[in-house]
Amino acid sequence: MDAIIVGAGLAGLACARELERSGKRVIVLEASDRVGGRVATDSVRGFQIDQGFQVYLDAYPEGRMQLDLLALKLNPFEPGALVAENGKLSGVSDPWKRPSAAIRSLCNGTISIPDAIRIAFLRRYVLARYHSANGMRGTKSDRENNFLTSTTTREFLLARGFSDECMRRFFEPFFGGVFLERKLKTSSDIFEFTFAMFSLGSATLPADGMGAIPVQIACRLAPGTVRLHQQVERVEPGRVFLANRETISAKHVVVATTFSSAAKILPQEVCDQFTTRTWKSTRMLAFAALNSPLQSRTLVVSADKDGPIDNLCVPSDIAPSYAPPGASLVVASIRAEWTASEEATLEAVRLQSSVWFGQAARNWELISYVKIDEALPDESPQARRTRPTGNTCAAGISLCGDYCTSASINGALYSGRMCAEQLLIQTGEAEPS
Ligand SMILES: Cc1cc2nc3c(=O)[nH]c(=O)nc-3n(C[C@H](O)[C@H](O)[C@H](O)COP(=O)(O)OP(=O)(O)OC[C@H]3O[C@@H](n4cnc5c(N)ncnc54)[C@H](O)[C@@H]3O)c2cc1C
Known part of the structure; x- marks a missing residue:
């Protein structure tokens, strides 16, 4: 084996793909039962539920380089947003893409x-x-x-x-x-x-859900490259120790997990750099509705002083495949500072959305409650100063992941590709770009 990559999130998959393209023999060890890490879609009664509200920005430079965007069948949101405040929804549009809507935003005083x-x-x-x-x-x-x-x-x-x-x-x-x-x-x-x-560009949703993005990269890897259900407990230069007591050796080890998982498996002497980073969490409620409350591809963002909703949209208005025929999928993301229980939050979301959309919102059926404690790494200037400054973390061990670049799909893909390039440079198989 030339490289063992720990973690089949976007960074790990991008790294594996780049190494395989250069003829390297690679395995990717993933603890969970699927690829994609934080980019995942569950199917619930014919609805596609992304695990946390996410969008793919089709201008991402790494996406253009690494993904087959046509095959993802991206469905764009309307540019701008509807701002909800005190029961009123007002549009804010992009004058370069929707000049007349932008003029309306000026006229309505938003x-x-x-x-x-x-x-x-x-x-x-x-x-x-x-x-x-x-x-x-x-x-x-x-x-x-x-x-x-x-x-x-x-x-x-x-x-x-x-x-x-x-x-x-x-x-x-x-x-x-x-x-x-x-x-x-x-x-x-x-x-x-x-x-x-x-x-x-546009914010988009792939026809088969956000999870289609990592699946596409994984499908381009050599058969058998990704091994699921492989919890790594410890890594050292050239060796990876699995929870099932197996040890696998390779010339290089790449840790492509989150920083908190990395801190648990890396040698003690290199862990310190991760201890100061913290996470931002999020929650999302997904509802089945008989009709779309919006009938539009627009994101609603809340400027209400109170209320749990951060933003709300109808993914099935954007990509019809998100809901079965005759139904709509409504997703509401919850503000970080709203800490009420699931039940109280559900009631408050129903109340706030009924102020925006009328009593029909009270009949939406909750089909999924998604809570992600480790959603995005803190990206304040102070936190970013403490991020790893290169892909090599110790002799024979490299790092990649969104926390090394920026917390986004683009950042994760970029980090994975750069990590592979660094390894190829070290082995004299690539020139520094
Ligand atoms: C709710 C939410 C909304 C977001 N919104 C957007 C958005 O709109 N647009 C955007 O561009 N980005 C968005 N992001 C950010 C983007 O999803 C992440 O930056 C990116 O997916 C991170 O990829 P990664 O490969 O670095 O890490 P991860 O996806 O976390 O992958 C790490 C992988 O390592 C595995 N792993 C961990 N420990 C071990 C171990 N010990 N052994 C084996 N495997 C292990 C994990 O299971 C996981 O699969 C959002 C993220 C969240 C959670």
Whole structure:
């Protein structure tokens, strides 16, 4: 074996694919019963339930490089969002993609004209940065300056003059949902990259659910590369120890788990770098409804002061395959600060959605409650300063995963590919890019 990769999330799969393309013999050991890690879709009574509300941004550069996007049959959301506040839904649209809808947003006062101008300047700024030589892909240049100049998203937006109203009605609900935290403490470089991706493309859902993304990469690996139900207990250079007492040897070991799992299996002397990172959690409720409350491909984000809902959408309006014929799938993500029990949350979601959509929302049937404690790593500037600064963690052991780059599908794919490239460079089979 040339390499053993621990973890069949997107990073591990991307790393395996890149190594196999260079003729390496690889195995991927995955503890669970499926590939994909945090990107997974369950089938419940004919509904496709993504495990946590996720979207694929079709402008992701790594996705364009590593995925067959046509085969994923991506279904786009409408650009922008509907902002729900005090029982009223108002549109915020992208003037470059939907000029007339954007003018309506200005007329209905959701965004003021000065803030709309600031958004236009922001768009120009982030796209220029994105297209510039450095790019913003969590790459070397970022690592070199170690994010010393990085600010939070909130500081960055306030410094650009956005009004409190615009922060409260647009940036907090929209990007709060993306980052799973409404204080917008997430590092501004992550915001800039994400904003550039929304500007350059669409948020989408694959026809077969988000889980189709890792399945596609896994299907391109050599038969037998991925072994499921393989819990790794410990790794050391060149060796992996499994819970079933098996030991497997290879020239290289790649740990492609989350940072918290990595801390449990890596040699003690290299674990310290992971102890300071923390997680952001999330919950999602999926409902079967007779009719779509929205009849539109739009995401609803909540600017309500109270209430549990962070955002809500009808995936079956976006990709009809998310629900069986004659039914609609409604998913509501819950704000991080809402800590009530499942039962109380369900009641509060029904109440808040009935204010937005009328009494029919009271009849939605709960079909799945998804709780993810380890959803996204903390990506505040302080936290990002402590992330691994390279793929090699000790002689013979490499790391990859979203926490090494940025917490996104793009970040995980990029981290996996870079890790493979580093290994190939070490063995003299690739040139530094
Ligand atoms: C709710 C939610 C919403 C998100 N929304 C978006 C979004 O809209 N857009 C976007 O781009 N990104 C989104 N993300 C982020 C994205 O899903 C992750 O960044 C990415 O999937 C991380 O991939 P990974 O390979 O680094 O880690 P993981 O997916 O966590 O993979 C790690 C793998 O390692 C395995 N493993 C762990 N320990 C062991 C062990 N000891 N032995 C063997 N195997 C082990 C795990 O089972 C898992 O399969 C979201 C994530 C969540 C959870």
